[in-house]
Amino acid sequence: MDRFNKFVDKASRLLDNIAGGVIVVAMLLVVVNVILRSAFKSPIKGIYEYTGYLTAFVIAFSIARCAFEKAHIAVDFFMEKLNPKVQLAIDLVLSVISVVFLAFSSVQVLKYGINVIRSGEVSATAHIQFYPFIFIVALGMFVLCLVEASKLIKGGAGK
Numbered sequence: 070m071d072r073f074n075k076f077v078d079k080a081s082r083l084l085d086n087i088a089g090g091v092i093v094v095a096m097l098l099v100v101v102n103v104i105l106r107s108a109f110k111s112p113i114k115g116i117y118e119y120t121g122y123l124t125a126f127v128i129a130f131s132i133a134r135c136a137f138e139k140a141h142i143a144v145d146f147f148m149e150k151l152n153p154k155v156q157l158a159i160d161l162v163l164s165v166i167s168v169v170f171l172a173f174s175s176v177q178v179l180k181y182g183i184n185v186i187r188s189g190e191v192s193a194t195a196h197i198q199f200y201p202f203i204f205i206v207a208l209g210m211f212v213l214c215l216v217e218a219s220k221l222i223k224g225g226a227g228k
Contacts, residue, residue, distance in 0.1 A: 070222050077219045078137065080212050085134035088127045095123040115195025122192075122202045129209025136216045157224065164221040171214035178207040 098119055106112040113119070135141050148156055182203035192199055 073222070074219050077212075077215045081133040081137045081216055084130040084209065084212055088130035091123055091130070092127045095120055095127070098123070115192065115197065118192045118195050118197060122197070122199060125202055126205050129206040132209060133212040133216050136213055137219075161221065161224055164217055164224060167217045168214055168221055171210055171217060175207050175210035175214055178203060178210060182207060 098113070098116065102113045102116045148159065151159070182200045185200040185203055190199070191197060
């Protein structure tokens with residue numbers, strides 16, 4: 070199981086690093102658009118769509134690392150008052166629900182991406198094929214599922 074945890078660590082770290090690069094690209098795109106709009110009265114066509122897709126990319130690729138590092142906000146007000154065994158049982162149940170939900174969701178998002186390819190759907194303004202971004206979200210959800218599975222295995226092993 071240690072190999073699985075190392076794989077999940079590396080996968081989430083890789084996606085997070087890619088997300089960091091993409092956020093820089095989004096920032097540069099917005100800055101260039103502002104300059105073009107101000108100086109040349111010629112903004113980038115479809116900038117709203119580009120930044121929206123890049124933001125979805127960043128969120129999808131960074132959320133697994135956030136979960137891996139337990140950097141998200143957690144409200145433990147009631148949980149900390151419970152018996153440690155009850156806390157463990159609740160954590161295990163919630164982890165199982167999370168893994169099942171994320172696995173199901175990532176498959177459904179993947180199916181949706183395939184349907185978008187078949188339909189030839191593109192964005193309204195820039196006419197971008199947006200199925201790659203759908204697949205990116207599916208991949209991010211799948212890696213998040215792996216992170217939750219890793220936490221479930223650790224919790225089940227009493228670590």
